[in-house]
Amino acid sequence: MTLDIQTIEPSALHAEMLRLRQEKKMDFLVNLIGMDWGEEGLGVIYMLESTETGETLTIKTATTDRQTPYIDSVSDIWQIANIYEREVYDFYGIRFLNHPDMRRIFLREDWVGYPLRKDDKTAEENPLRMTDEPLSDTTTEYYRDADGTIKEKKNVVWGPDEYVVNVGPQHPSTHGVLHMRASLDGETVKKIGLVLGYIHRGIEKISESLTYPQMLALTDRLDYFSAMQNRHALCMCIEKAIGLEVSPRVQYIRTIMDELQRIASHCIYYACMTMDTGALTAFFYTFREREELCKIFEDNFGGRLIMNYNTIGGVMYDIQPDFAKRVKEFSKHLRARFHEYQDIYTGNVIAEQRMKGVGCISNADAISLGITGPAGRASGWHNDVRKRHPYALYDQLKFREIVREEGDTNARHWNRMDEMLESLNIVDQLIDNIPAGDIQTKRKPIVKLPEGDYYQAVESSRGEFGVFIESKGDKSPYRVHYRSSSLPLANAMDTATRGQKFADLIAIGASMDFVIPDIDR
Amino acid sequence: MFDFTTVSTWFHSLLTGVMPEWLAIGIECLIVLLFIIILYATLAIILIYAERKICAFFQCRIGPNRVGKWGVLQVFADVLKMLTKEIIKMRQSDRLLHDMAPYFVLVASFLTFSCIPWNKGLEILDFNVGAFFFISVSGIGVIGILLAGWASHSKYPMIGAMRSGAQLISYELSIGMTMLVVILLNGSMQLSEIVQQQADYGWNIVRGHVPAVLAFLIYLVAGNAECNRGPFDLPEAESELTAGYHTEYSGMHFGFFYLAEYLNLFICGAMAATIFLGGWAPFYIQGADGFNSVMAAIPGFVWFFAKAFFVVFLLMWIRWTFPRLRIDQLLTLEWKYLMPLSMINIVLMALVVCFGLTIN
Numbered sequence: 001m002t003l004d005i006q007t008i009e010p011s012a013l014h015a016e017m018l019r020l021r022q023e024k025k026m027d028f029l030v031n032l033i034g035m036d037w038g039e040e041g042l043g044v045i046y047m048l049e050s051t052e053t054g055e056t057l058t059i060k061t062a063t064t065d066r067q068t069p070y071i072d073s074v075s076d077i078w079q080i081a082n083i084y085e086r087e088v089y090d091f092y093g094i095r096f097l098n099h100p101d102m103r104r105i106f107l108r109e110d111w112v113g114y115p116l117r118k119d120d121k122t123a124e125e126n127p128l129r130m131t132d133e134p135l136s137d138t139t140t141e142y143y144r145d146a147d148g149t150i151k152e153k154k155n156v157v158w159g160p161d162e163y164v165v166n167v168g169p170q171h172p173s174t175h176g177v178l179h180m181r182a183s184l185d186g187e188t189v190k191k192i193g194l195v196l197g198y199i200h201r202g203i204e205k206i207s208e209s210l211t212y213p214q215m216l217a218l219t220d221r222l223d224y225f226s227a228m229q230n231r232h233a234l235c236m237c238i239e240k241a242i243g244l245e246v247s248p249r250v251q252y253i254r255t256i257m258d259e260l261q262r263i264a265s266h267c268i269y270y271a272c273m274t275m276d277t278g279a280l281t282a283f284f285y286t287f288r289e290r291e292e293l294c295k296i297f298e299d300n301f302g303g304r305l306i307m308n309y310n311t312i313g314g315v316m317y318d319i320q321p322d323f324a325k326r327v328k329e330f331s332k333h334l335r336a337r338f339h340e341y342q343d344i345y346t347g348n349v350i351a352e353q354r355m356k357g358v359g360c361i362s363n364a365d366a367i368s369l370g371i372t373g374p375a376g377r378a379s380g381w382h383n384d385v386r387k388r389h390p391y392a393l394y395d396q397l398k399f400r401e402i403v404r405e406e407g408d409t410n411a412r413h414w415n416r417m418d419e420m421l422e423s424l425n426i427v428d429q430l431i432d433n434i435p436a437g438d439i440q441t442k443r444k445p446i447v448k449l450p451e452g453d454y455y456q457a458v459e460s461s462r463g464e465f466g467v468f469i470e471s472k473g474d475k476s477p478y479r480v481h482y483r484s485s486s487l488p489l490a491n492a493m494d495t496a497t498r499g500q501k502f503a504d505l506i507a508i509g510a511s512m513d514f515v516i517p518d519i520d521r
Numbered sequence: 522m523f524d525f526t527t528v529s530t531w532f533h534s535l536l537t538g539v540m541p542e543w544l545a546i547g548i549e550c551l552i553v554l555l556f557i558i559i560l561y562a563t564l565a566i567i568l569i570y571a572e573r574k575i576c577a578f579f580q581c582r583i584g585p586n587r588v589g590k591w592g593v594l595q596v597f598a599d600v601l602k603m604l605t606k607e608i609i610k611m612r613q614s615d616r617l618l619h620d621m622a623p624y625f626v627l628v629a630s631f632l633t634f635s636c637i638p639w640n641k642g643l644e645i646l647d648f649n650v651g652a653f654f655f656i657s658v659s660g661i662g663v664i665g666i667l668l669a670g671w672a673s674h675s676k677y678p679m680i681g682a683m684r685s686g687a688q689l690i691s692y693e694l695s696i697g698m699t700m701l702v703v704i705l706l707n708g709s710m711q712l713s714e715i716v717q718q719q720a721d722y723g724w725n726i727v728r729g730h731v732p733a734v735l736a737f738l739i740y741l742v743a744g745n746a747e748c749n750r751g752p753f754d755l756p757e758a759e760s761e762l763t764a765g766y767h768t769e770y771s772g773m774h775f776g777f778f779y780l781a782e783y784l785n786l787f788i789c790g791a792m793a794a795t796i797f798l799g800g801w802a803p804f805y806i807q808g809a810d811g812f813n814s815v816m817a818a819i820p821g822f823v824w825f826f827a828k829a830f831f832v833v834f835l836l837m838w839i840r841w842t843f844p845r846l847r848i849d850q851l852l853t854l855e856w857k858y859l860m861p862l863s864m865i866n867i868v869l870m871a872l873v874v875c876f877g878l879t880i881n
Contacts, residue, residue: 165676172763187680187848278751278845284580344842350752351844502680503847506761 001240001389003058003453003468005045013061014072017046021077025050026057027367028383029078031455033468033481034088036117037062042069042094045468047455051367051381054388058453063094070142070150073099080370083194083491091116100155101139106197106520109134116205135181135195157193158183165502169198173276173506176516178490180505187502192494200520207480212238212447213312215480219467220306222482223518225268226460227303228254228261230482231310236391237456237467241449244313249437253315255393256430257307258458259423260327263334264293265461266416266423269513273413274345276510277354282345289334296326312447314440324431331424331431338421346413355410359496359508362407369495370488373463374419375512377403378411385459399426409504412511448475460485462513482521486514523820526642553645557635561784566596568783571830572837579841606772611674614769618672623770623777625665630781630788632658637791638713640801640821641720651712652700655792656693659747662781663689666766669778673769681765684755684848688746691855692753695743698863702729702736702870703796706879716800724799728879732870737797739863744789745836746851749782752843755851786833794828801825 008016020026031047043062049055063069073096075082085096086105093114095102104111110133112125137158145151158164158181168179177198183190203222207215219234220227232254239246246254267286274282294304301309301317309316345351361371366379376383384401386394402418404411449471457466466483489512496512497505536545570585570593577584585592610616635645636655646654663686670682706729707715719725726733746753757765767778794800801821805813846854873879 163676165680173761184680187684274844278754279843280751281576281580281841282844284582288581345844348843350846350850353850354844354847501847501849503755503761503845 001455003047003455005058005060005453008059008061010061010063010071014074016059017074017077020048020057024055024057025052026055027051027078029074029080029084029370030056030457030464031466031468031481031483032074032081032084032088033479034092034094034116035060035062035470035479036092038118040064042066042092042117044071044088044094045453046074047468051383058455068150069094070097071095072097075099078370079365079368079495080488080491083487090114093117095142097142097144097150100141101157102142103136103139103157105194106200108197109136115202162190167505169195173509174516175272175509175514178514178516178519180493180509182497182502182505184502189497189500189502189505192497192505194490194493196490197520199517201517203521204480204482208477211475212449212477215477216311217308219482220308221517222484222521223460223462223465223486223515224305225265225515226261226462226465226485226518227305227307228257228309229458229460230465231307232258232392233456233458233460233465233467235310235312236458237454237469238312238447238449240456241452241454241469241471242443242447244441244443246313246441247437247439248435250314250439250441251392252430252434253319253439254310255397256327256427256434257309258392259426260293260296261307262423262461263420264290264297266420267293269416269461269510270341270345272513273507273510276506277351279345279348279351282341285337285340285344289330289337292330292333296323296330299326311440313443314438318439319434324434327427327431331428334420334424341417346417352410354504354507355413355511356408357406358409358504359500359511360407361492361496363405365492365495366407369492371463371492372488373459373461373485374402374415375412375489375492376463377401378415379407380405383464385457385464389457391456391458393430397426397429409507409511412513416513446475448473449477457483462486462489462515462518484518484521486516486518489514490519523640524642525640529642557631557645561631561634561780564787565780565783566600568787568833569596569599571833572783575834575837576841579838600776603773603776608772608774609769611769613674615672615674618668619769620774622665622669622672623774623781625668626662626781627665627777629658629660629662629665630784632661633788633792634784636712637788638716638795638800639825641717643822644713647711647713650710652704652710652715652796655712656697656700659696659788660689660693662785669770670766673766675769677762677764678766678768681755681757681762681768685749685766687848688749688753688755688851691852692743692746692859695739695855695859695863696747698860698867699736699740699743700796701867702732702863705867705870705874706733708874712795712800716795716802719799720802723805723880724797724802726797729870729873730880732866732873733797735862735866736870737793739859739866740793740797741832741835741839743855743859744793745839746855748785748789748836750786750836751840752845753851754840754845755848786836787829790832790836791825791829793832794825798828798832799824800828 026048028049028051030049033045035043035045041062041064043060046059048057071094073085075085085099088094089102090104090106091114113120115122139155139157140152141155142150142152162183165182165184167182168174169177179195181193203218216231219230222230267290270286271283298304300320300323361379363380366376366381372383380403382401382403387401399422402415402422404415451471451473454469455466457464463485465485468481469477470479472478496508574584585595588594588598633655636651638644666685667682670678703725704710706725707718709715722728726737767775801824803816803819803824
C-alpha cells in the first residue's frame with residue numbers, strides 16, 4: 001500500500017506520540033525506520049497501528065543537523081522502540097534523547113561513521129580490524145535538562161559483580177550467531193542483553209544500489225525458513241506500486257507455497273524446541289516430514305531452503321503436473337503422523353512442566369514489544385496479518401486465527417502446532433481449484449516505482465514481515481527497510497526470561513523461534 | 522552352577538608351587554588388573570556401539586554403517602581419532618587440577634567396576650561391607666567432576682559442575698537407601714553373599730515383592746541420574762551448557778570422561794542386576810525341573826551380562842525418549858518424592874522381613 005505520511009517537527013514529536021498512544025490507542029509500533037533525506041536532513045519514519053480499531057498512521061520527523069542529530073526517544077511509549085532506536089542510532093547516528101541505552105547494536109563499538117547515511121565512507125574509515133571486538137559494560141544516555149541544553153550521563157548495564165554468561169555467538173541453542181549476555185544469580189536469570197550483528201550483511205544498504213528485480217534474491221536470505229513469504233511481500237509491494245495485476249493462478253500458487261513454507265518452518269520449530277529441551281528423538285520426527293515437503297519444493301523449482309520462486313508479476317516456474325497429487329499425499333501423511341509429535345513430547349509430564357507457566361508475556365507487553373506471529377498470538381493478541389490486512393487469497397479462505405491467552409511457552413508451542421494443521425486446511429481448500437492461466441504477467445523490463453513510500457506486510461512463519469520502500473522514481477529504491485519478525489522476538493527474551501531458570505532461557509528462546517539472519521538483515 | 526573358585530584356587534596353588542607366596546599374589550594381582558582393563562575397554566566399545574545403534578533405531582535413522590560391516594569398527598575409529606587429538610592446555614586453567622580431574626572420574630569408575638560379582642566365585646573386590654564400599658567409591662567421581670568444572674576457569678563448566686555436585690550428592694542418597702532395602706532383605710552387605718542368597722531363595726525382586734519392586738524403580742531413576750544421562754543429563758546439558766563440565770577438555774582427557782560415563786551406565790545396570798535381578802543366578806521356576814536344568818546349564822556370567830544389558834537397554838530407552846528436567850525439578854524429584862519414598866520403603870521392607878512375608 002502507498003503510505004500517506006504526516007510530518008511532525010522533532011520538538012513536538014514526543015508529546016504528539018504520547019497523545020496518539022493515549023487518545024487514539026496507537027499501541028502497536030509496527031516500524032521505526034531511520035532515513036537519510038540528504039538536504040532535508042536525517043529523520044525517522046514511525047508506522048503505528050491501533051490493535052483496537054485497526055487504524056494505521058505513518059509519521060515522519062526530520063532534523064537538519066547532520067553532525068549531532070537529536071530526536072526524542074519514544075522508547076518510554078513503546079518498549080520495542082528501544083531496540084529500533086538503537087538500530088537507527090547505529091546506522092544513521094541519530095541520538096535519541098532520554099533513551100536509556102544508546103550503544104551500537106549491530107556494528108562493532110569501535111566502528112567509525114554511520115553506514116546507511118548516503119554520505120558515509122565506510123570502506124575508507126573502517127579497515128579490517130585485527131583486534132578483539134570491544135564490549136562495553138556502560139552506556140550513554142542523552143537528555144535535555146531544564147534550560148534546554150543537551151547533556152549526557154553514563155548508565156551501567158552490567159555491574160562489576162554480576163555473573164555474566166555469554167550465550168553465543170557460538171552456542172548450540174541460539175540457532176545461529178545470536179549473542180545474548182545473561183546475568184545469572186545461581187541458576188536464575190536476572191537480565192538479558194543482546195549483542196547483534198554477527199551475520200549482518202547490510203541487505204537494506206545493498207538493495208539501494210540494486211534494481212528492483214535484483215533485490216529479490218536477497219529477501220530469501222533474511223528469514224530463510226520464510227523465504228517464500230518474504231519474497232512474496234517484496235513482489236507484492238513492487239506490484240502494487242507499479243499497478244501490476246497478477247493472474248489468479250499465481251495468487252493460488254503463492255498462497256499454497258506460503259502455507260507449505262509455514263508448515264516446513266513450524267516443523268523446524270518443533271525439532272529445535274524438542275532438541276533444546278533435551279528430547280533428541282523427537283527432533284527427527286518433524287525433520288522426516290519436512291524432508292517430504294523439501295522434495296516437493298525441490299522438484300517444483302529446484303530450491304529446498306532458498307527458493308527464488310516469486311518474481312515481479314508472477315512466479316519463476318509453473319508447478320509440476322503432479323504437484324497437487326503430492327501435496328495432497330503430504331497433507332494426509334502429516335495429519336496421520338501429527339499425533340506422534342504429541343505422544344513423544346507434549347504428552348510427557350517433563351515437557352509439560354518445562355513449558356507450562358514458563359516465560360509468560362502479558363498481552364500488553366506483547367503489543368508494546370511488537371511480538372507478532374504465533375508467539376504474539378499466544379498472549380491473546382489477534383495479530384494475524386492474513387486477517388488484519390488480507391493479501392493474496394486470504395480474504396476468500398476459511399481459516400481460524402489461532403490465539404491463546406496464557407502467554408507462556410506452552411501456548412506458543414501449541415499455537416505453532418495448531419497452525420500446522422490450519423495451514424494444511426488452507427492448502428486443502430486451494431489445491432484442487434488452481435485455475436489455469438499465465439504464471440507471469442507481462443511487464444516492462446525495467447521496473448521503476450513512482451515516487452512515494454510503499455509498505456506491504458505478510459504473515460511470515462514468525463509474524464509480521466514487512467517491506468518498506470521509499471522511491472524517488474528511479475530504477476533502484478532510495479531506501480528499503482524490512483520489518484523483521486524475529487527482532488522483536490529476540491528483544492522480548494529479556495522480558496520473558498527474567499526470574500526464570502537458565503534452562504528456561506533456552507526453552508523460551510526456542511519457543512520464540514527467532515531466525516538470526518532475519519534479526520540482523 | 523560352575524564355581525569359579527576352583528579355577529582360582531588351582532591357579533594359586535600352581536603358582537605357590539614354584540614361587541614364594543608374595544610373588545604369586547603379585548602376579549595374580551597383575552593378571553586381575555589386566556583382566557579389568559581389558560574388560561573395561563571391551564565393555565566401553567560394546568556400549569558405545571550399542572548406544573549409537575539403539576538410539577538410531579529410536580530416531581528413525583540407520584546409525585553408523587560406514588566403518589566396517591554395520592559400522593562395527595566405528596568405535597575403534599573414534600578411539601583412534603581421540604588418541605591423535607591434541608590435549609589442549611589453557612593458560613587460564615588450573616593445570617594440575619584440570620589434568621587430574623578425568624583420572625578421579627576414571628578411578629571411581631574402575632573401583633566400582635571391581636566390586637561386581639561376574640560369576641559364582643568370580644569377584645575381584647569382595648568383602649563383608651561390599652555394598653558400603655561400592656557406594657563410597659562411587660562418590661569419588663563427584664570430586665572429579667567438580668574439579669573439572671572448577672579448574673577449567675570457565676563459566677559453562679562451572680555451572681555444569683555445580684549442577685552435577687547437587688545432583689550426584691542428592692541421588693546418591695536414594696541409591697544408598699535402595700541398597701539398604703536389599704541389605705535388609707538379604708541380611709548381608711557382601712555382594713557375593715547377596716547373589717548367593719538369590720540363587721538359593723529366588724531373585725530379590727520376586728522375593729521382596731512390593732518393597733523390592735519399588736526399590737528397583739527408585740534405583741533405576743536414581744541410577745540414571747547418577748550416570749548423568751537423560752533426562753538427568755543437566756551437568757552436560759548439551760543445548761544449554763554446550764558440554765557442561767567437560768567443555769574445556771579435548772583429546773583423551775575428554776575421552777576419559779566419555780569412557781567413564783558409559784562404564785558408569787554399565788555399572789548401574791550391573792548393580793541393578795546384582796542386587797535385584799539375581800546377578801549370575803539363573804532363572805528358576807519351582808517344580809519345573811527339566812526347565813531348571815536347562816537354565817542351570819547356561820553359564821553364570823552369561824546370565825549376569827544378559828541381565829545387566831537388559832537394564833542398560835531400559836536406561837537407553839529412557840534417555841532417548843524423555844526431554845531434560847530443569848535443575849529445580851530435578852532436586853524436587855529427589856528430595857520431595859524419591860527420598861521420602863525410599864525411607865518409607867525401608868520401613869516396609871523391615872516389616873516384611875520381620876514378619877517373614879517374603880516369597881520364597
